Amino acid sequence: MPSTEPIHLCAGAVALGVISHLGIFIRGEWHMQAPALVTVFSLLALVIFFAEHYYLGADIASSLKTTSLVASSYAAGLFTSIAIYRRCFHRLRHFPGPWAAGVTKFWHVWQCRTGQNHLVMEELRKKYGPIIRTGPEELTIIDPVVPPTVDGPGSTCTKAVWYDFLLPEIALNTTRSKPAHDARRRIWDRGFSTKALAVYQERVVEYAETLATRIEELDREDKPVNVSDWFYWFTFDVMGEFAFARSFGMLRDEKWHSAVKLLRKAMSLLGPFSPVPWLAQIAFYITPWMYIVKDWLSMMQWCKQRMGERINMKVSKPDVSHWLIDASIKKGSLEADREWLNGDAVTIIIAGSDTIAPTLVFAFYELARNPSHQTTLLSELHGLDIYNPTHLLRCTHLNALINETLRLHPPVPTGGYRQSPPSGLTIPISGDGVFIPGNTTIISPRYSLARLESSYQNADQFIPERWTTHPEMVKDARGFAPFSQGRFNCVGKALAMNEMRFVIALLVTKFEIAFWDNDGDGDKGERLFKDLRDQFTAAPGRLDLRFKKRTTTTTTTTMTVQSGEPE
Numbered sequence: 001m002p003s004t005e006p007i008h009l010c011a012g013a014v015a016l017g018v019i020s021h022l023g024i025f026i027r028g029e030w031h032m033q034a035p036a037l038v039t040v041f042s043l044l045a046l047v048i049f050f051a052e053h054y055y056l057g058a059d060i061a062s063s064l065k066t067t068s069l070v071a072s073s074y075a076a077g078l079f080t081s082i083a084i085y086r087r088c089f090h091r092l093r094h095f096p097g098p099w100a101a102g103v104t105k106f107w108h109v110w111q112c113r114t115g116q117n118h119l120v121m122e123e124l125r126k127k128y129g130p131i132i133r134t135g136p137e138e139l140t141i142i143d144p145v146v147p148p149t150v151d152g153p154g155s156t157c158t159k160a161v162w163y164d165f166l167l168p169e170i171a172l173n174t175t176r177s178k179p180a181h182d183a184r185r186r187i188w189d190r191g192f193s194t195k196a197l198a199v200y201q202e203r204v205v206e207y208a209e210t211l212a213t214r215i216e217e218l219d220r221e222d223k224p225v226n227v228s229d230w231f232y233w234f235t236f237d238v239m240g241e242f243a244f245a246r247s248f249g250m251l252r253d254e255k256w257h258s259a260v261k262l263l264r265k266a267m268s269l270l271g272p273f274s275p276v277p278w279l280a281q282i283a284f285y286i287t288p289w290m291y292i293v294k295d296w297l298s299m300m301q302w303c304k305q306r307m308g309e310r311i312n313m314k315v316s317k318p319d320v321s322h323w324l325i326d327a328s329i330k331k332g333s334l335e336a337d338r339e340w341l342n343g344d345a346v347t348i349i350i351a352g353s354d355t356i357a358p359t360l361v362f363a364f365y366e367l368a369r370n371p372s373h374q375t376t377l378l379s380e381l382h383g384l385d386i387y388n389p390t391h392l393l394r395c396t397h398l399n400a401l402i403n404e405t406l407r408l409h410p411p412v413p414t415g416g417y418r419q420s421p422p423s424g425l426t427i428p429i430s431g432d433g434v435f436i437p438g439n440t441t442i443i444s445p446r447y448s449l450a451r452l453e454s455s456y457q458n459a460d461q462f463i464p465e466r467w468t469t470h471p472e473m474v475k476d477a478r479g480f481a482p483f484s485q486g487r488f489n490c491v492g493k494a495l496a497m498n499e500m501r502f503v504i505a506l507l508v509t510k511f512e513i514a515f516w517d518n519d520g521d522g523d524k525g526e527r528l529f530k531d532l533r534d535q536f537t538a539a540p541g542r543l544d545l546r547f548k549k550r551t552t553t554t555t556t557t558t559m560t561v562q563s564g565e566p567e
């Protein structure tokens with residue numbers, strides 16, 4: 001015996017849905033409240049069910065029916081109101097883009113289901129031009145003026161909601177509060193002084209030589225080197241040293257460490273789910289047992305334990321964590337800073353490895369594809385002390401090769417989301433001032449910026465000489481910011497450049513590099529690109545190369561390790 005008229009209840013629920021949108025949800029950010037909202041919604045549904053069943057005496061089936069009718073009517077009212085508002089009244093309604101993208105970010109989740117957001121963005125650019133509404137509150141702008149405008153000096157933009165993805169974890173690169181970021185950044189900067197870098201370089205040299213030895217063994221056994229494993233094992237081992245004063249032992253064991261496997265599995269979430277950080281919050285708080293969420297949480301737990309051990313460790317050579325721990329000890333806030341230390345340790349590992357490794361993979365892909373670059377590098381490195389970073393810093397072709405790799409194959413292909421200030425800002429796109437309304441997420445994908453023929457001649461070709469002898473091939477370099485710029489720029493740039501220069505110099509002088517099946521019709525980088533995933537950082541597919549030991553070496557090899565980048 002249903003005791004209430006469902007039609008009235010449904011109408012009331014629809015109205016309530018519309019009112020809650022227009023009265024409450026239309027303002028501010030709600031992604032962090034998503035778990036609480038889901039909980040409240042579920043509790044209210046339970047209250048309706050119990051009220052129907054126990055208080056009004058309806059049987060279970062009709063109580064369930066009434067409850068689901070009311071709940072779905074409320075949701076229908078709420079989401080219809082949101083959809084109509086976003087399409088017809090929203091401040092971004094006039095910007096071009098796919099219809100569904102203006103209604104919901106689930107459109108983007110679907111587009112990114114294979115983890116190739118960089119290709120999605122490219123398709124959109126070709127179809128809609130430089131400004132695209134890629135989300136209800138989001139504009140993707142592919143114009144070289146954007147990076148300096150949103151990140152350069154005097155920018156009033158902040159980091160967008162995406163950076164809340166991993167909360168409650170906090171770290172330098174994810175905090176959205178400018179004062180908190182600036183205070184933390186001052187501490188990090190101490191860990192990247194010229195003196196500190198010289199100590200790190202010793203470790204880099206040690207691991208790079210182990211890498212070269214392992215590669216030599218593979219050459220003797222006539223086995224391919226899958227650089228998409230080996231360069232990752234190398235960079236993660238090095239960053240393990242910098243974060244926890246212990247390596248992951250992957251170069252030694254020739255296999256992925258379980259914690260790194262978990263971390264990379266969890267990172268793959270960022271491919272399809274980056275557009276919906278609120279869903280990550282629901283997953284962390286409501287379904288922590290779910291398979292990939294569980295992996296992420298166990299990886300975080302593992303890192304916390306390692307950081308606990310690291311804090312109690314005495315190290316003879318300061319690593320990156322040393323500077324962070326030292327600052328907390330001096331302030332007497334070691335316990336209070338534990339969350340920061342845990343989050344920053346994960347940052348060292350991810351930011352340091354997941355960027356250098358793909359860059360090395362792509363650099364060696366290009367070296368295998370075009371051996372003339374190996375010849376040019378060899379003559380440039382001839383007679384040089386490659387162990388002296390200052391010498392490598394002066395190698396113009398080596399630097400150009402790295403720059404061109406970072407341009408054409410950016411390790412952060414689309415990431416780096418910013419938010420316009422509440423009052424909005426004007427960006428001079430193609431000569432016209434375009435007003436971007438307040439609190440809009442702005443995306444400026446490096447992958448697409450690199451492919452603008454208006455910025456680079458033969459933009460989709462790998463031509464390092466555009467950075468040296470053919471400067472006319474760079475028509476507009478404003479969009480080239482592989483390490484970002486301004487307040488949120490990469491703190492590890494000098495370390496990364498030193499590391500990449502050394503590894504390339506070492507391996508090129510020791511080995512001739514070619515595709516594994518250079519003379520047959522085997523893979524020549526097809527899998528590298530086919531399986532390339534954009535999960536904030538680029539995750540390349542498999543690439544088998546042949547490293548053939550050279551018979552003569554052309555460099556001097558004295559161990560005088562110094563920092564290669566001016567402070």
Ligand code: HEM
Nearest residue numbers: 173348351352355356412416482483484488490491492496
């Ligand atoms: C090829 C190598 C690298 C590239 C291309 C690169 C690129 C970037 C980019 C684009 C950002 C800005 C990200 C954003 O806006 O969200 C960034 C930030 C950052 N990077 Fe790197 N990175 C590299 C290597 C490293 C290394 C070796 C470290 C050292 C551990 C590092 C640590 C960081 C940190 C801590 C931030 C956040 C800085 C801040 O917010 O103040 N990166 N990096």
